[in-house]
Amino acid sequence: xxxxxxxxxxxxxxxxxxxxxLLNRIISDPGVPRNIRxxxxxxxxxLQDTSLSPGVRAANAxxxxxxxxxxxxxxxxxxxxxxxxxxxxxxxxx
Numbered sequence: 713x714x715x716x717x718x719x720x721x722x723x724x725x726x727x728x729x730x731x732x733x734l735l736n737r738i739i740s741d742p743g744v745p746r747n748i749r750x751x752x753x754x755x756x757x758x759l760q761d762t763s764l765s766p767g768v769r770a771a772n773a774x775x776x777x778x779x780x781x782x783x784x785x786x787x788x789x790x791x792x793x794x795x796x797x798x799x800x801x802x803x804x805x806x
Contacts, residue, residue: 755772
C-alpha cells in the first residue's frame with residue numbers, strides 16, 4: 713500500500729512539475745497581457761506551496777486559472793495552454 717501511495721505522490725508531483733513548466737512559459741511570454749501573467753504567477757505560487765497537499769495545491773491553482781481562462785484579451789495559444797494546465801491539474805488527487 714505504501715508503495716502505491718509513493719507512486720501516486722511521484723505521479724502527482726510530475727503533473728505539478730509539468731504545469732509549473734507551462735506556467736513559466738506563460739509568465740515569460742511578453743505577448744501575454746500583464747493581468748494574465750500576474751494570475752499565472754499566483755497559480756505558480758500555489759503549486760509551489762509544499763505546506764499543502766498536492767491535491768489542494770492543484771485545486772487552488774485551477775481555481776485561479778479558471779477565473780482568467782475566459783479573458784477576452786488572452787492570446788489563443790495562451791488560452792489553450794491554460795486549458796491544458798487545468799486538464800493536467802484536474803487529475804491530481806490526494
